[in-house]
Amino acid sequence: MTISASAAATDTRAPLPRQIPYIIGNEACERFSFYGMRNILVQFLASSAMLAYLPEAERQGMAKEVFHTFVIGVYFFPLLGGWLADRFFGKYKTVMWFSLIYCAGHACLAMFENNRSGFYTGLFLIALGSGGIKPLVVSFVGDQFDQSNKHRARSVFDAFYWIINFGSFFASLLMPIFLRSYGPAIAFGIPGALMFVATFIFWLGRKQYVNVPPTAADPNSFLHVARTALLAQAPGQGRPGLVVAAIGGVLALGALLLIPQLGFVICACLALGLVIAFGGMGTSMQLDRARGRHPDASVDGVRAVLRILIVFALTTPFWSLFDQKASTWVLQGNNMVMPHDAWWWPSWLVKDAAQMQALNPALVMLIIPFNNLVLYPALARMGFNPTPLRRMGAGIAFSGVAWIFAGLLQLWMDGGDPVSLAWQMLPYALLTFGEVLVSATALEFAYSQAPQAMKGVIMAFWYLASTFGNLWVLLTNAGVRNETVTSHIGATGLSENAFLMFFFAGFAFLAAVAFALYARRYPMQDNYRTA
Structure with a gap:
C-alpha cells in the first residue's frame, strides 16, 4: 500500500530507525571521555607542576583561564567540522576522521602530564576533534528521520541528551577519584580508552546509516x-x-x-x-x-x-554561567566544608568538590523524563503551551537564579563562617533545570529550523554560542585585573568572587528579557526532510 506524503507525516506506526542505537552508544562513550577529562582539568592544573612557574595566588586564576580557553576551542571548531561535512565529505566520514584526532589528543594528555607543551597540544587536539564532530553527530541523528517518522525525533533527541548526561554522570563522579588515587596518567588515559570505544561503535553502524550527501558548490548558498x-545597488539608494x-x-x-x-x-x-x-x-x-x-x-x-x-546570540550569557560550574563553582567548593558528619552524605564516595559536578548529569536524567511526562502535560492542561522558545527563555532565567544562590553562599563564606559543600546542591539543581530547558530544547530547535543545505553549519553556529559565552568569562577575568575595576568592586563591599557571581546573574536576567521579547515575533519553521 502506498502512503501519501500527508499520511506519512502523521503515521504513528512508523518504526524508530534501527541505526539510532549505534549513534546513541557512540555518544555515551564519547561524552564520558570528554567530561571525564574536562571535569578534572581545573583541579589538575591548579595543583600540578604545570603552573608551578606562577605564584601560588595566581594558579587558580590561570587554571580557570586555560579551562575557558579550551572550551572556546571546543565550541569554535564545529564551524570547521560543519563546513567540511556539508561541502566535501558528508557527516559520517568527517566524524570518523575527527574522532581519530580526538583519540590522539587524549593520548597526549596521558603521556605529557608534566610537559606543558605536550599537554596543551593534547588539549588543542581534543578541542579540534570534539569540536569537529559536535555539530555533526546531532544533525546526523536528525538525518535518520523523515516526514513519516519525525514525530519520534523529539523523544530521540531527548534520549540523545539523556545519554550525554549518563556518560557525564559517571565521568564526573569517578574521574576525580582516579585522579586523586592513581594520578593524571590513569585519570586522563581512561577517557582516551572510552573515546576509542566510541569511535569503534560508530564504525559498526556504517552500513545502516542514512547518509545525506554533501552539497555541491551552490551559487545560491x-x-x-x-x-x-x-x-547590489538599487536605483536612487545607497x-x-x-x-x-x-x-x-x-x-x-x-x-x-x-x-x-x-x-x-x-x-x-x-x-x-x-x-x-x-x-x-x-x-x-x-x-x-x-x-x-x-x-x-x-x-x-x-x-x-x-x-x-x-x-x-541571546543564549550566550547562559553558557557564561553554565560552563563556570566546572571552574568557578569547583574553586568555590574547594573552600567549603565536606559534610562527612551528615548521616546522609556518601562519604565513602564523595570526597572532592569536583565530584559535585556529577549532580548536573544525574539531575538531567531525572528532569528530562519529569518534564516530558509530568510538567509539560500539566502546563498544557492549564492552557499554557511550553514552546521551544518559551522553554529556552525560562531556562536562561533559571540559570540567573542559580547564580544568585551561589553568590549568597559566597557571601556566607566571606563572612568567615564554615559553609557545608552540601549547600551547592541548590544552585546545581537550579542551573541543571535551566540547562534542560535551554540546551536539550535547542538540539531539536536548531535542527528543525535549519534549511536542509545548512543543517551542519547551523548546528555549528549553535555550538559557537558556547564559544562566545566563555569569551564573556575571559573578558570579565581580564577586566577584574584592571585596578579601576577592582577598586569599584571593593567599593561595593563585596569580595571579587561574590561580585562576579551577582554580575553574571544579572547578565542572565537581562538576556532572558531580551530573549522573551524576540521570541514573541520569531516565525517557527519545519525543515525536516521529506520521505
Missing part, C-alpha cells in the same frame, strides 16, 4: 546570497547594509590590534563576533536586493538563518 545582497558590514570589518581589525593586551584567543573571538554581527545586520538590511539574482527560496533561507543566529 548562504554566503553567495549575502554577498549579492551587500554589493548601500547602508554594506556600510554596516564594513564597520564590522574595521572593528574586527581593531580587535586584533589588542592581541598584545588581551591575548590571541579573546581578540580572535571578538573579531569573529563583530564580523558575524555586523555582517548579519548589513545583509538583513539589503537582503531583498538579492531577489531576482537568486531564487526566492534561497533568499528566504538566508533570512531564516539570520533569525536563528539572533536566537543563538
